[in-house]
Amino acid sequence: MKCEDVSKELIAYLDRRASSAERTMVEGHLAKCAACRSRAEDFRKLWNVLDEVPVHEPSFGFDARLRQRIAAEPRPRWFTWLVPQPRLALSMALLVALSIWMARLPKDQPASFATAPSEEEQFQMIDHLGVLENLDVLTKSDVLSELPPPTQPEQAPAQDEAAPKGDGG
C-alpha cells in the first residue's frame, strides 16, 4: 500500500473512528513507513496545539439581545394554520375576488351595459322619448307589411343587372 492510499484513512485512524479493517490497513502501513509514522505523530501533537486556543465566551448581553430580537418578530396569526403555503393563499384570494366581481355583473345584459349612462346620454334619451314610445306602434303598422319582401342574397346580382335595362326602355 502506498502513502497516498493510507493518507485518507489516517485521520479516522488517529481519532479512533476507523473501522477495524481500516485500522489494520493503516497499522500495517505505519509499521513499514517511517515518514507516515512521523506524520501521524505530528498530527497527534498538532491536535494538542489546536487545543491551546482559548474558548471565546459570548458577551454578557448576548441572550438579552436575542430575546429582544425574537420579541420584535411578528407573531403568527390565528388563521395561518389554514393556509400552509403563501402561494396557495394568494391564489385563493384572487379566486374569491374574481368570483365576487363576476357575481355582481348583471346576468341578462352584456358587460358594456353594466355601466350607468352619463348625464348627457340621459338627456338625449329624454329628447327621443316620443319616438321610443311610438316604436311599438310603428312595428305594428300596416305600412311595414306593404314593404317588398327581403331579397335572397344569391339572387341579388341578377336583379341588379336587369334593373338598368328596364329604366332605359
Added chain:
Amino acid sequence: MTRSDVQLMLDVKAGDDASFDLLLQKYRTPLVNFLYRMVRDTATAEDLAQEVFLRVYRARKQYSPSAKFTTWLFRIATNLALNSVRDNRYRQMQVSLDLPADEDVAPIQIPAREMRIDEHMVERDRAQMIRRAVAALPEKQRVAVLLHKYEEMDYGEIAKILDCSESALKSLLFRAYETLRVQLAPLVAQPVVHRAGEGRPT
C-alpha cells in the same frame, strides 16, 4: 430525564419557548466560537450567531427531525459565515486593490525560528498563530477542521453540512491538517509547558 435536541426543538415547535432557551444555553458558546474562528471578529461572530438562532426560531413551525439538530444548526451557521467572509473580502478588495485577493490562500508570516522556539513565548501569541493558520485555510477545509476538531462531529454529519461525500471529507481533512502541520511546525515541535495546576486535557 434530559430531552434530546430534537425533542427540545419539537417542543419549541409546539410553542414551548423555554425549550428554545435550553437550546440557546447549550449551543450559544460553541456557535459563537465556531463563527469567531470563521470570521475572526467578535462583533460579527455574535451578530451571526444571533442570526442563526433567529432563523431556527423562525423555522420552528416547519421543523421536522430529518437530520440531527446540530447538523441543521451548523449548516445555517456555515452558510452565514461563508457569506460574511466573502462579503468582507469583497469590501476589502474595494477599499484597496493592494490587499491579497484571496485571504484564504495568503501566506502566513511565521516568525523566525529563534522566536518560534523561544520558551518565553506567551500562550496568547501561540493562540494568535494558531488562529491565523486556521483562518488561512481554504473555506471548506477550515469548516471541516473546526467541526471535526472543536465540535467533535462525526464524518457523516460534517459531510452533510459541507454537502460532500465522507470520502471527500476525509481527503479534505487530511489536506487541511497537513497544511496546519507545516504552518504550525514550530508550535508542534515545541509544545507549550503548562504551569502546575493549569494542565489542559488532551
